[in-house]
Amino acid sequence: MADTTHAHGKQHDYHIIDPSPWPFLASLGAFIMMLGAVAWMRFHLGQPFHLFGANLATPWIFVLGLAIVLYTMYAWWSDTIREGQEGAHTPVVSMHLRYGMIMFIASEVMFFVAWFWAFFDASLFPGELIQTARVQALGGVWPPKGIEVLDPLHLPLFNTVTLLLSGTTVTWAHHAMLEDDRKSLITGLALTVGLGLIFSYVQFYEYAHAPFAFAGSIYGSTFFMATGFHGFHVIIGTIFLAVCLIRAIRGGFTPHKHFGFEAAAWYWHFVDVVWLFLFFCIYVWGGWGAPVHAG
Known part of the structure; x- marks a missing residue:
């Protein structure tokens, strides 16, 4: 009987x-x-979006898709956690x-390479950009003539220190988990979040008071695409770590089973490095x- 059970057990x-x-469901x-997204943009422009004979120009289709994706993420990751347990x-x-x-973070790196490429292409060769009706004249210099920039030693420096501190607290939380110090793990994660x-x-406040806009200037376009894409990753990483905080409070991590938190820490350190x-x-x-903008 024992031999039969062993024969039908997992052998790999x-x-x-x-x-x-x-x-x-994720694909759907x-x-x-x-x-x-297309329907929402058409709705915003006051234009119809006809599909199968119906006008679908409304933001609610996007909201429906987002709800399906968020529910799928919650259910799928819950199954993954259960499988690990x-x-x-x-x-x-x-x-x-x-x-x-690691491969996912590498793919994210290539996203940022694209934004940096666009920025350096415009900034290193400003004289080669052709002025059109939609692009502000650069005057052959970078930043373009007429642009007031944000003071890097004001809010940007503050945010730099903030992210560096968060990298320290998430590392503290990781070491606390390895030492089975649940209290320090929770404290470190809460501070990081x-x-x-x-x-x-702070970045939202900076955007609201920026002296230049996304449209009308290659400087504004490259600035907001690069920093905004990073800001989106900070939001995702904060949610990632907040989920880990909830799991830590519930006792979901052990010194030997904690890849969910380890992945979140890797992602957060990646966000830190990109910001530098x-x-x-x-x-x-x-x-x-x-x-420099005086505001």
């Missing part, structure tokens, strides 16, 4: 996933969001999860020599 280190509806939600995440599976996170919220608020490049390249070097 891999995780054979049960049939799941979440990949299909993303498709509805794509249609909804049931022992499906063997050392081999855990290693592959780490490889997957709080610092992430402060960063997002943004701060020195766009705020400091990219605004050098231009008049």
Whole structure:
């Protein structure tokens, strides 16, 4: 009897996933969001969006797609957490999860390479950009003539210190978890989430008082795309860490089973490093020599 049980038991280190509806629902939600984004833009412009004989120019299609995606994320990750608690995440599976996170961060790096490429292409060769009816004249210099830049030693420096502190607190939380110090883990994560919220608020305030807009200037376009894309990642990372904080409060991590938090910490350190490049390249070097906005 024992031999029969052993023969039918799991004889490998891999995780054979049960049939799941979440990949299909995620694709469906993303498709509805794509249609909804077009419908929302048409609605914003006061134009119709005809599909299958109906005018779908409304923001609610996007909201529906977003709701499906968010629910799918919650349910799918809940299943992943449950599978890990049931022992499906063997050392081999855990290693592959780490490889997957590394590849994801590498793909994110390439996103930022695109924004930096656009910024340096415009800033290093301002004389080669042709003035059109929609692009402000650069005057052959960078920053373009007539642009007032943000003081890098004011709010940008404050946000730099904020993110560096958050990198310290998340590292403290990680070491606390490895030492099975649950109180310090929760404290470190709470501080990190709080610092992430402060960063997002300060950046929102900075955008609201910026002396230049997204449209009408290549400087504004490249600035807001690069810093705004990073700000979006800070928001995502803050949510990621907030979920880890809830799990830590519930006792969901152990010194040996904590890849969810480890992935969040990697992501947060990636966000920190990208911000340092943004701060020195766009705020400091990219605004050098231009008049500084007094506001």
